[in-house]
Amino acid sequence: MLNALTFPGTQKQQMSEKQVVGIFSRSPQRDYYWLQDLLKSGALQSYVQEVKYGYILECDWRPFRRVVSECTFGVLYHSKRNGRAFITDVPGSLYDSHLNHLSARLGKKNVLVVIDDMEDPSAEEKARILEKQPSLRKLTGGVLLFGRDKTYTLNHRKENNN
Template structure:
């Protein structure tokens, strides 16, 4: 299945834990598909298949699991997964969300990034949400959600720009060939065919 405008949420938590996040993403009309992928130690193949269906990935971790052990620490949970997401989709298309934290300030975010440097190396953003953040309409929550939306939009627009550029280039080249054929006619087409056949099969033409 093509990746298209599909976002994947990858986590060891059940999808009910981040329903607030899926509700937010489903409200963004430019997202054409949302995939929730449950990570476990026995489904590495399934995880990789899910990654290949997405254009943008969110690695989700909840503090309710007990610790902030995403990467680079004892018993970290997502070292391999974050590395695969980043190498498959590109750093610009991966973010990390840590939910249910007691402190969601920028200072706490900086502290986590300093201790778990792989997050900064492999993802384009880290977002912390407390329980209070999730269930209130605070300015901080809205700012973070807007930034997440902006990163996803940027990811999709870059993909669209690339496709548009490739299509335009192809049309331009086809137009040049069409103009040449209209000018020189069928004899030119025959000559070009013979030239191409001899060159690519026998390398007999040296000029």
């Protein structure tokens, strides 16, 4: 199941060299070790040169910006374990500025959002999130929802490629 996962825009004719992928999050690294393992295995290993980590601190942007500058592809990781899936466009959103910076620096097609630990990782739930948080479409190449058992859904529609 997870081996079928692909990055938006990762058709061989579009990616001539391996990517340096940054995973950016406020969550501890142990929460997304599985994602690092996924990026370094199976079909994705032919696209990934290296995985870097950028812990997001609200009070100090320097570490985040340094790691972004070393990457060619960014994954914004968020766990709903803390009860919310508010990434952007809502009061109290966690990543508005960070997502804008990733998209501006790496390009929309090179930014992916992963929302983990969803009770319902269905296409319907994803559509609801995208409707309420339109910047996810505007600033990223795709959104992945993962359930607690690491089932996932991929959103990569034509409107994401604008």
